[in-house]
Amino acid sequence: MKIIKEKTNISELKQISEDMFGNLVKAVIDVEKGIIAVGGELHSDEEALLLEKGSEQKNLWGFNIYPYEKGDSFIEFDSMINIKPSSGNRTRSVDAPEIRERIMRIVEAIVEK
Numbered sequence: 001m002k003i004i005k006e007k008t009n010i011s012e013l014k015q016i017s018e019d020m021f022g023n024l025v026k027a028v029i030d031v032e033k034g035i036i037a038v039g040g041e042l043h044s045d046e047e048a049l050l051l052e053k054g055s056e057q058k059n060l061w062g063f064n065i066y067p068y069e070k071g072d073s074f075i076e077f078d079s080m081i082n083i084k085p086s087s088g089n090r091t092r093s094v095d096a097p098e099i100r101e102r103i104m105r106i107v108e109a110i111v112e113k
Contacts, residue, residue, distance in 0.1 A: 017065075063076060
């Protein structure tokens with residue numbers, strides 16, 4: 001597992017996907033710090049790594065990156081760590097459009113396609 005803080009090339013994510021699941025990379029983002037943890041078997045593994053590094057639970061969201069896809073198929077908002085009833089998120093998705101948009105902007109800024 002690693003934390004991505006600066007630009008990374010899509011080829012790195014493709015390699016991670018091939019090493020782990022074949023077509024996807026599990027990722028957890030800290031929307032306040034603008035960093036992404038990747039390379040874990042579970043979103044909860046990446047979540048734990050970010051928490052160890054000082055992130056706050058309320059700022060962490062899980063998603064999947066499909067590095068061989070483009071457009072709307074590139075990111076999938078689906079993770080058990082996203083179920084946060086106290087924050088109003090009752091699904092495995094990211095229900096708030098503003099948080100989804102923030103995640104997409106951070107990913108676009110970090111991942112060079």
